[in-house]
Amino acid sequence: MDNRPIGVFDSGLGGLTAVRELMDLLPNESIVYLGDTGRVPYGTRSKETILKYARQDINFLNTFDLKAILIACGTITTNGLDMIQKEYPLPILGVAEPAARAAAAATRNGRIGLIATQASIRSGLYERIIRAESPQTEIFSVPCPLFVSLVEAGHYAKGDPMVKLAAEEYLTSLQEQKIDTLILGCTHYPLLSDAIEDFFGPAVTLINSGAQGALTFREMLAQKDLLADPQQVSATYQYYVTDRTEQFSRLAAVFLGRPVSGLVEQVVIDQ
């Protein structure tokens, strides 16, 4: 048993889709969330920049007494998880490996699609994990630079004409490749699930990387005997952002699927 909170972070708000899953899976766990909203998006940036920002994110989270950290961001996971795990003593998990394994297990025809940021796709990490599991599987990757901007601008509904156009632009080649499984490789994308399902129809299984990451995170906590004692603690939530809290509060409830309860505070982490 370990009653200390867990840390979760992302470049912005997308990681809250993983927090949502954690709240459902682990209702007794307290969570300290950091969204680097002052520097979002990470997905168009270089590996070096992403790593620099990720270390500053973790250094901030480490000012709390945490038992473990979930990197709820596809871009950070794919560009730095291996290095970061070596640099910090506490358990740190990401969202890419759980999603890649789930996709490898889910595909029937061996044709998996991956949508993610440019930086995530450039890393090649999803391909490496899937090929290690099943070498015959084919992976088709498409960077979707507008999806994050659309979601953050409030465009994510299934019938939204701009979302439909973006879906057509990004997903048509995947449809032509006859994928049967699609990894949502960025934690912003679950908000677009309805629109993506609407595009593909029921033949394509969507893999939510934040949800898969949360499942694997729970397993890890259980294995290491780090779960909180439900008799002793009730969960508390703290949200930290690196830019104005107004912007965060407006959208956070949509990502969380419930009202924001708990502290929301702006912090400086880049010094």
Place this chain on the structure above:
Amino acid sequence: MDNRPIGVFDSGLGGLTAVRELMDLLPNESIVYLGDTGRVPYGTRSKETILKYARQDINFLNTFDLKAILIACGTITTNGLDMIQKEYPLPILGVAEPAARAAAAATRNGRIGLIATQASIRSGLYERIIRAESPQTEIFSVPCPLFVSLVEAGHYAKGDPMVKLAAEEYLTSLQEQKIDTLILGCTHYPLLSDAIEDFFGPAVTLINSGAQGALTFREMLAQKDLLADPQQVSATYQYYVTDRTEQFSRLAAVFLGRPVSGLVEQVVIDQ
């Protein structure tokens, strides 16, 4: 006469639309450009964050021996020009005042539209300048958070369906208000000029803030006797960015309206 280069900076690539005008207006002036592509966009961020980033931008530019600086960014100009001018000894101009004055001079019916980032509109600077010139003028402001993302993702052509939808979303209320003049308050927006003209038709005059800023900048250099000696120098161009240069080089030619010639280098400015 002063043969030292001028400095120009922006949160990203948008400022290159001002550089393009400077190159046409002042073909003998050497230019050092900084695009903070590692932290773009600024327009959704708080005033404090924008000011912090702007000071780091200028501190980097000041490592060169410059004669003057043009802030080729509506967001930085509206959120920090007054403070920044007090903090640095060299002449620093922005793009908001020139654009606001040009709009006040251009309107026939006293109804001006302003499209810009959220931070620019929040500042209220354009309204204050226009009202000081002509108190009866009405200003209608609309933040356009998706325009920058669309342009950076290569969506800016007049017939682009996503651009058309965004234009309808952002510009319909301005059309209903019967504006006859529209300030493009962000230096990314000139790339959308064709699409915006297509939406409004010829009845609305577009004011390009980068171009107006470049005109005023030339006047200031002439007044202070800071123009380069055309007999002595030929212009050189240096471009610095805070993220990968590949991303920059791909789009910069579109913004500049000509191929990129000169050094392009990635630098660290946030330390």
